[in-house]
Amino acid sequence: MATTTVFLPSGTPDLVVEAFSTPDPSYLLDVAAPDDFGRVQIDLSEALLSSLFGEDRPEVFFRVWSGATLLADTEKTVRWHTRNRDTTFRLELRSLRLSGKPTPHVVRGRVHASDLKQGWSVEALDKPLRGELRRLASCPLDEHGAYELTYSRTDLRPPGRVLADLVLVVRDANGKERFRSQVLHRTPPTLILDPVLDEAAARGPSVFDRITRKVRPWLGELAPADLEDQEGTQLARSVDLPTEVLLDWIASHRMAHALLHDEPPLAIPPEVAFALWASGIRTPAAVRTLRSTEIRSRLETAAQTNLVQLAERDITTTVKALRSGFSRGSSTQPGRRLPTEPRTGSDLAAVLSLGLEASAVSAFCQQWFAHEGDTASFWEKLPGG
Secondary structure, X not given: OEEEEEEOOOOOOOEEEEEEXXXXXXXXXXXXXXXXXXXXXXXXXXHHHHHHHOOOOOEEEEEEEEOOEEEEEOOOOOOEEOOOOEEEEEOOOOOOOEEOOOOOEEEEEEOEOOOOOOOOEEEXXXXXXXXXXXXXXXXXXXXXXEEEEEEOHHHOOOOOOOOOOEEEEEEOOOOOEEEEXXXXXXXXXXXXXXXXXXXXXXXXXXXXXXXXXXXXXXXXXXXXHHOOHHHHHHHHHHHOOOHHHHHHHHHHHHHHHHHHOOXXXXXXXXXXXXXXXXOOOOOHHHHHOOOHHHHHHHHHHHHHOOOOOOOHHHHHHHHHHHHHHHHHHOOOOOOOOOOEOOOOOOEHHHHHOOOOOHHHHHHHHHHHHHOOOOHHXXXXXXXXX
16 A cells, blocks of 8 residues: 655645646546645555556656645646655645646446447446435446446535445446446545456457457458468468467358358358367268257357357357257258268168158157257157157
8 A cells, every 4th residue: 555645734625635647647546635634645555556557656746626726736846656655745735726627537447248239338326325326427338348437526425525435337238237346435536447247258258259350350351261271271370370270260160151051051150160160060961960958068168168258048049040940951852951960971861761751750850959858868758759
């Protein structure tokens, strides 16, 4: 903790001292009012200084206000170097008599959420001694979750308070509350707060996202699925990625592209294809043989290891969409082939048709793809099982 005491002449009402860092960047670090003897104590925690300046420690100057009138500004005269832990200053008020507004208090940071979407917002609330929370400021999050709120100490109630007891709330596009901080008593006038809403967001960008961000500037209008292996090897060196990792990323795009142009077409996001590829499912035919439980298990594992960033509801939606696509693909239209079993290469429908009528083959395939559970429970559910 870096602490200094500023002595002011007594007798001037409503004095408030602001402490600013210098040189650039200049932050409002603390606000305090004098006691009955004119003493003002400025306390700067190590956590605050480290969040703003890293290992550096700034010099600090002071501004003294009486209401909306600026009485003193020491930027060019008196400075406190915060590496000197305990110091004392005595300021003479020369009555600059410059009218103005107190420096705004700032809360800024970034909200980390795996399902962050446009329309999310953040608001700063003040907790009074009694009564409901009062809103100080609100603003939308940008596409990356960043925000910056400003409010004035004159917004605090009752008048005379100089620091808020702040609560930060994050809401989604529907107005649903997604995060609420604890009460931050004596909130510093410059605060960096980065709420983390879920474990997936705390891990940072997924492997798939990090590869995509590195590669995108090099592709231009070229689709990832169109890259040849030789180009992938060259690109891996250019973006400083392991060659096998980038080739897997390209191959998963090819698999997604092949499924989309297969008969029947099946649309899956490249991120899902990357997760399936990493789990050992590496052909369109192998994708089409997966049951719902297998898809869910593979996607959950990929999300848990941060290969991809998929929330639980994203996984559920993907499983339902794939299962629906599989079911449509199991109808017996002329010339339409059903999925191929990956280990033997045998067409499932062709094998079944050796002993079953076409309608029974279609019914069996639909039940197989819709089944959730192990193989034994599937056979038990069949009529006569």
